Amino acid sequence: MRVEREKRTIIEPKVLKGFRDFLPSMEIPKKAIVNKLEEHFSLYGFVPIDTPVLEYTEVLLGKGGGETDKQIFHFLDNGERDVAMRFDLTVPFARFLALHQNELAFPFKRFHINKVWRGENPQKGRYREFTQCDFDIVGADNAEADYEILAMMESSFQVMGVTDFKFSVAHRGLFNAFLTHLGVEEKSTEILRIVDKLKKIGTDEVSALLKECTGTKEKAEDILSYINVENPDEPFLTTLERLSSLAGGEIEHTARMKAIYGYLSDAGIEDHFTLDPSITRGLDYYTGIVYETFLTELPHFGSVCSGGRYNDLASLYTKEQLPGVGSSIGLDRLLAALEELESPVIQRASSSDLIILCLDESLRSWYDQLARRFRSEGIRTDAYLLNKKMGAQFKYAEANHIPYGLSCGTLEKSAGKVTLKNLKTREMHQMISIEEAISIIKRN
Amino acid sequence: MRVEREKRTIIEPKVLKGFRDFLPSMEIPKKAIVNKLEEHFSLYGFVPIDTPVLEYTEVLLGKGGGETDKQIFHFLDNGERDVAMRFDLTVPFARFLALHQNELAFPFKRFHINKVWRGENPQKGRYREFTQCDFDIVGADNAEADYEILAMMESSFQVMGVTDFKFSVAHRGLFNAFLTHLGVEEKSTEILRIVDKLKKIGTDEVSALLKECTGTKEKAEDILSYINVENPDEPFLTTLERLSSLAGGEIEHTARMKAIYGYLSDAGIEDHFTLDPSITRGLDYYTGIVYETFLTELPHFGSVCSGGRYNDLASLYTKEQLPGVGSSIGLDRLLAALEELESPVIQRASSSDLIILCLDESLRSWYDQLARRFRSEGIRTDAYLLNKKMGAQFKYAEANHIPYGLSCGTLEKSAGKVTLKNLKTREMHQMISIEEAISIIKRN
Numbered sequence: 001m002r003v004e005r006e007k008r009t010i011i012e013p014k015v016l017k018g019f020r021d022f023l024p025s026m027e028i029p030k031k032a033i034v035n036k037l038e039e040h041f042s043l044y045g046f047v048p049i050d051t052p053v054l055e056y057t058e059v060l061l062g063k064g065g066g067e068t069d070k071q072i073f074h075f076l077d078n079g080e081r082d083v084a085m086r087f088d089l090t091v092p093f094a095r096f097l098a099l100h101q102n103e104l105a106f107p108f109k110r111f112h113i114n115k116v117w118r119g120e121n122p123q124k125g126r127y128r129e130f131t132q133c134d135f136d137i138v139g140a141d142n143a144e145a146d147y148e149i150l151a152m153m154e155s156s157f158q159v160m161g162v163t164d165f166k167f168s169v170a171h172r173g174l175f176n177a178f179l180t181h182l183g184v185e186e187k188s189t190e191i192l193r194i195v196d197k198l199k200k201i202g203t204d205e206v207s208a209l210l211k212e213c214t215g216t217k218e219k220a221e222d223i224l225s226y227i228n229v230e231n232p233d234e235p236f237l238t239t240l241e242r243l244s245s246l247a248g249g250e251i252e253h254t255a256r257m258k259a260i261y262g263y264l265s266d267a268g269i270e271d272h273f274t275l276d277p278s279i280t281r282g283l284d285y286y287t288g289i290v291y292e293t294f295l296t297e298l299p300h301f302g303s304v305c306s307g308g309r310y311n312d313l314a315s316l317y318t319k320e321q322l323p324g325v326g327s328s329i330g331l332d333r334l335l336a337a338l339e340e341l342e343s344p345v346i347q348r349a350s351s352s353d354l355i356i357l358c359l360d361e362s363l364r365s366w367y368d369q370l371a372r373r374f375r376s377e378g379i380r381t382d383a384y385l386l387n388k389k390m391g392a393q394f395k396y397a398e399a400n401h402i403p404y405g406l407s408c409g410t411l412e413k414s415a416g417k418v419t420l421k422n423l424k425t426r427e428m429h430q431m432i433s434i435e436e437a438i439s440i441i442k443r444n
Numbered sequence: 445m446r447v448e449r450e451k452r453t454i455i456e457p458k459v460l461k462g463f464r465d466f467l468p469s470m471e472i473p474k475k476a477i478v479n480k481l482e483e484h485f486s487l488y489g490f491v492p493i494d495t496p497v498l499e500y501t502e503v504l505l506g507k508g509g510g511e512t513d514k515q516i517f518h519f520l521d522n523g524e525r526d527v528a529m530r531f532d533l534t535v536p537f538a539r540f541l542a543l544h545q546n547e548l549a550f551p552f553k554r555f556h557i558n559k560v561w562r563g564e565n566p567q568k569g570r571y572r573e574f575t576q577c578d579f580d581i582v583g584a585d586n587a588e589a590d591y592e593i594l595a596m597m598e599s600s601f602q603v604m605g606v607t608d609f610k611f612s613v614a615h616r617g618l619f620n621a622f623l624t625h626l627g628v629e630e631k632s633t634e635i636l637r638i639v640d641k642l643k644k645i646g647t648d649e650v651s652a653l654l655k656e657c658t659g660t661k662e663k664a665e666d667i668l669s670y671i672n673v674e675n676p677d678e679p680f681l682t683t684l685e686r687l688s689s690l691a692g693g694e695i696e697h698t699a700r701m702k703a704i705y706g707y708l709s710d711a712g713i714e715d716h717f718t719l720d721p722s723i724t725r726g727l728d729y730y731t732g733i734v735y736e737t738f739l740t741e742l743p744h745f746g747s748v749c750s751g752g753r754y755n756d757l758a759s760l761y762t763k764e765q766l767p768g769v770g771s772s773i774g775l776d777r778l779l780a781a782l783e784e785l786e787s788p789v790i791q792r793a794s795s796s797d798l799i800i801l802c803l804d805e806s807l808r809s810w811y812d813q814l815a816r817r818f819r820s821e822g823i824r825t826d827a828y829l830l831n832k833k834m835g836a837q838f839k840y841a842e843a844n845h846i847p848y849g850l851s852c853g854t855l856e857k858s859a860g861k862v863t864l865k866n867l868k869t870r871e872m873h874q875m876i877s878i879e880e881a882i883s884i885i886k887r888n
Contacts, residue, residue, distance in 0.1 A: 010760070010761060010762065010763065011502065011503055011506045011760050011761055012503075012761070013503065013539045013540075013542035013543040013761035013762065014500065014503065014543070015495075015496055015499065015539075015543070016496065016498055016499060016500060016521075016525065016527060017523075019496035019498060019499075020496065021493065021494070021495050021496070021540055021543070021544065022492075022493055022494035022495070023493060023544060023547060023548075024491035024492060024493060024554070027491070027492045027493050027494050028491060028492060030494075031482070031492055035479070038475070042795075042796075042824050043819040043822070043823075043824050043825065044819070044824075044825070044826070045795050045796040045799075045824060045825065045826025045827075045844075046795075047468035047471070047472060047795045047844075048466075048468060048471045048472060048475055049465065049466055049467060049468060049471050050465070050466035050471050050474075051459075051465050051466070052459055052460065052463035052464065052465070052573055053497065053529075053559065053561070053573060054460055054463060054517070054561070054573070055459065055460065055463075056458065056460060058455065059455055059456075059457065059458065062455045070522070073498070073519075073521060075517075075519030075520075076519075077460075077517060077563065078514070078563050079461075081460065083460060085497075095457040095459075096457075096465055098457035099457040099458070099459070099465070100465065100467060103467060104467075105839075105840050105843035105844055106840075107829045107830060107840075109795075109826075110468070115497065117497070117498070119521065119522050129496055129497060129498070137829065139830075140829040140830055142829065142830070144808060144827075144829045145829050147812075148827070148829065151812075262809070263808070263809060263812065266809035266812065266813070267809075267812060267813070267816065316454070316455050317454060317455055317456070317457035318454065318457065319454065351486075351489050351490070351491045351553075352486075352489040355489075364588060364707070365706070365707060365710035365711075368591075368595070368707065368710065368711060369710070369711070372711065375487040375488070378487070379487075380486050380487050380488075380489060381487065381488070381489065382488070382489025382553075383489075383588075383592070385551045385581065385584040385586065385588045385589050385592065386551060386583075386584055386586070395549075396549050396550075396551075399549035400489075400491075400549055
């Protein structure tokens with residue numbers, strides 16, 4: 001038999017470049033975070049949706065072309081249809097809204113946490129398959145909706161055990177008003193993209209690019225003075241007044257930002273929010289407030305949660321105007337950040353709370369009965385399945401980070417007792433009742 | 445502006461044939477079931493994994509070709525690699541085991557709930573994108589592992605609120621021993637596939653096919669008498685004795701089945717298990733116990749959870765022998781079944797427990813404060829975001845199946861009170877405290 005197997009060709013069990021397996025040590029914390037977020041979004045009345053991984057290429061790419069086009073996984077299926085794997089959750093959501101608008105109650109508040117695919121060149125921390133977490137409110141163009149997204153973002157970071165974070169917000173409408181006031185509105189898309197690079201390439205290079213784009217040194221300097229907050233401690237409303245006057249005076253956007261800030265203050269969470277006019281979010285479709293999220297202790301991670309208001313997202317697919325505001329978390333990057341921050345949310349990579357050791361093969365049914373009892377108390381209980389030496393069983397428990405071991409021989413069984421061992425501290429509780437064991441495990 | 449929009453080409457927001465969106469009314473119950481199952485599997489010490497959606501076609505198809513080949517979504521990526529979307533969770537798991545065997549602690553107990561894709565022709569209830577839920581124990585070839593999978597299946601149906609179900613089990617090793625005893629072992633693959641069709645095509649046609657395959661009427665009749673249980677109430681162990689003697693006497697497989705049945709009896713769950721020798725699970729790789737699950741009230745659904753023992757699954761990718769036993773739930777089909785059974789698990793398609801109605805636009809911040817208070821109690825609370833008439837607000841609540849509405853005007857606010865309305869029974873609780881409102885909502 002052995003000989004025959006040796007001769008058989010073995011296929012190398014490799015995965016594609018830019019793709020990866022999630023072993024339990026990564027998948028357990030990832031699921032913990034997803035569950036936390038889903039539960040939290042539900043508290044705000046947000047509901048989950050899902051869309052197909054494959055869509056017509058024309059439907060997904062209608063919006064863009066350009067760089068995305070080359071990065072998309074697309075092909076002809078067996079029916080010669082040009083199909084593509086979704087590269088974000090925003091475009092499918094726009095298509096979803098257009099298709100189902102008559103089945104949904106507005107304002108529609110949805111979240112969508114799932115994988116997307118891009119063929120970009122894999123590099124450190126960048127994958128071709130990654131998970132996004134999007135949440136949006138559609139059908140409410142007001143400060144209340146803008147505020148609700150910001151407030152839910154703020155509390156999401158709190159429930160994930162992150163306390164040192166900062167939201168940088170700005171208003172695209174206000175910036176556009178400023179550019180119009182300056183007479184460079186026809187260059188606005190290009191200017192937005194240049195400004196978006198500020199944190200990456202620095203003020204000098206942005207200044208040079210702006211000069212090239214606007215044609216004059218003065219306009220470049222005006223734009224720089226708009227986006228630069230010289231005093232980082234300048235109060236939100238002071239910055240807002242300054243920007244407002246640079247944009248030619250009070251306009252609806254200023255009023256909207258004031259109202260949003262009012263709600264943040266009333267909720268007592270305004271300290272987490274900074275007005276940073278250099279935030280533009282390169283993408284065309286934003287029309288109102290925009291924001292990015294930075295972890296104070298891990299600035300090199302960049303923004304871990306970004307978004308804004310778009311007032312015509314689904315316009316490719318419907319003539320109905322559907323105003324929305326939303327945000328997106330790059331879950332893999334956030335997971336890496338939480339790992340670095342040693343967040344308590346991801347410290348539970350143990351497979352079980354308790355392992356029932358196999359001391360005596362003839363007591364299997366009793367071990368199973370014990371396991372069922374502990375499970376009925378919500379204690380995750382693994383009954384070791386092999387008849388191996390104790391050393392091997394402890395090694396298994398250690399590899400799975402199981403904190404408690406329970407052993408029970410015929411003596412314990414006949415006395416209705418068990419012996420519980422804390423596998424980390426090595427503390428032993430000999431000949432205790434099952435109820436005592438349950439309460440010890442639950443205390444920890 | 446309107447004119448300009450009318451002129452723009454609208455892309456039809458269609459989805460591909462065989463694919464579908466999950467609206468909240470379906471995604472909420474689906475998530476509820478997935479969460480229930482994941483939590484339940486965790487109680488047994490099972491851990492989650494995930495694998496890439498795309499793999500090398502050669503890696504995924506090494507096993508098969510044949511029918512699967514045509515049904516698979518595969519293409520050349522931008523790097524000219526032949527890549528494919530996974531069509532089940534078993535093959536990627538075998539590849540995963542081979543690649544990571546040195547990083548895992550055995551017995552390795554994993555679950556994997558995720559989507560798979562097949563290009564089969566869509567028909568009623570069949571989709572090209574569907575969700576599977578697999579759970580397996582690898583590295584333990586004994587009755588304890590076989591039993592644990594069966595016991596976890598049994599309790600999984602219990603936690604899903606299904607009580608009328610039946611597991612039909614058989615043993616492939618025993619059947620093979622019987623075929624060897626009969627002298628037709630070289631036809632075993634074909635015979636297994638024929639027998640697997642019994643429930644679909646009936647005894648007469650199976651008999652004809654068996655005669656054609658084995659060449660003699662006698663052998664066909666012998667096989668039929670092996671797989672047919674004339675008395676459906678025949679006790680498990682009586683059937684086992686009969687099959688065992690037909691297979692030429694006591695062998696290890698009989699002993700294994702006896703041990704498994706012993707554990708089921710000790711746990712008091714043996715009534716859910718029937719020995720049905722016609723269960724073969726067509727697939728080649730099973731070597732031991734095999735099983736299917738039928739919902740007594742919905743026999744037309746076929747098996748909703750099937751699997752068995754395979755002792756050499758990863759042999760394509762590694763010379764290491766990795767014995768396993770596992771099971772797979774077709775989640776979309778199960779979901780449809782639970783809907784038909786009106787399982788309590790899926791009766792929660794409401795987006796929220798409570799809606800805070802917008803009675804007075806000037807009290808927005810107070811409504812937000814109320815919402816935060818209710819959420820801190822774990823009550824899913826939606827604060828209505830628009831300033832619309834009450835009729836529109838109630839319609840929104842109804843569309844979202846929200847059971848409670850809270851209204852609060854300046855009068856209530858200054859008295860520190862609220863008015864709570866049960867939106868189904870129309871029962872009103874006027875001018876009650878926030879604490880009273882919390883306890884009324886929690887009571888339901």
